[in-house]
Amino acid sequence: MHATITTEPDLIDARKLRDVFGSFATGVTVVTSIGENGAPVGLVVNSFSSVSLDPPQILWSIGLSSPSHKAFCTHPGFAVNVMGADHKDETMRFCTPSEDKFKDVDWWAGNHGVPVLSNAVATLECETEKRIVSGDHEIFIGRVLRVDSRDAAPLIFHRGQFAQLGQSL
Known part of the structure; x- marks a missing residue:
């Protein structure tokens, strides 16, 4: 295995x-919400993580240049x-504008x-509690109000x- 080591962050190839x-x-x-005009907005996100059980919180991030960011x-x-x-x-529909x-x-x-997408495996309905801009993204921390799976x-x-799980180990 070949490792690239650098102490200069600007030298890391994107x-x-x-x-x-x-x-x-x-x-x-x-991740879905409502836009300024009242129309639904949504985009595919893999930057999702649990934060806390008490209080129930999750986080995800969106690019600052995303057309859905303002919504x-x-x-x-x-x-x-x-x-x-x-x-x-169905997921592919949300990958591009x-x-x-x-x-x-x-x-x-x-x-x-x-x-709330009816075909989702699980859903977390949230209220935005905190937003943090970092680099070229904004991190949203949300309080979980309702869940389903x-x-x-x-x-x-x-x-x-895209892939799917094979066998459990």
Whole structure:
């Protein structure tokens, strides 16, 4: 195994860093909220993590240049929809900008009116408690208000592509 060592952060190649980040398998979520015009917004996020059980908190981050960034900054709530392996195509709708990402997607209005995707493996409905800008992203810490889950295989993201779990060890 070849290791790259540098003490100068500005010398780290962005493509190499992205590849290294991609070595860590993550679950796939669609984070949703409501935009300024009252329309639902959503994007695929793999920067999701639990923070605390007491109080119940989670975090996720969004790029400052994301077209949806302003909606999450102005609306008080959001939902984290953990996507299942059986809904890869639905998840793909939220990967790129489009006029209506929610067309033909089954959802309902949860807390603060935020879209909750009916096909999600699990959902956490949250209220934004804190936002922290760091680098080219903003981290959102949310208080969990309501949760739901079903027994299904999660969708995984690893090395730049979607995957699903194989056997448990």
